[in-house]
Amino acid sequence: MAEHRIDDITELMEKSGLSRNSINKLYRETQLETVKLETLFKLCDTFQCKLSDLIEYVPGE
Template sequence: MKNNLSKIMGERRLTAVAIARDTKISRTTIRAIYYEEAENVKLSTLIKICDYLNCSLSELIEYTPCA
């Protein structure tokens, strides 16, 4: 799986601080997702980020099956 949070944030010139402030998700969690260090992110957290970014879950997270 690959997440596109860093790409989306860059395109929209958003900061982790702004997303954390507006969504009430901790900055630590946002940064862990951004740097793809997060291992167990709640679906509710991802949905909250998607709602904030006005994007679908499939735009935020890409699933690529193992070859």
């Protein structure tokens, strides 16, 4: 987040339009089973990155 000059969760909420719960869930969970595409797209827009920069698929996990 610092690379994109976002200092805390509140600022990420404001820039992305995501709720605190959504951000906390992504931040605290190491292996999420489900994530809304809308959430990932908002993060991609906020960080100006590709979806593959945010997630990685590891077969068998």
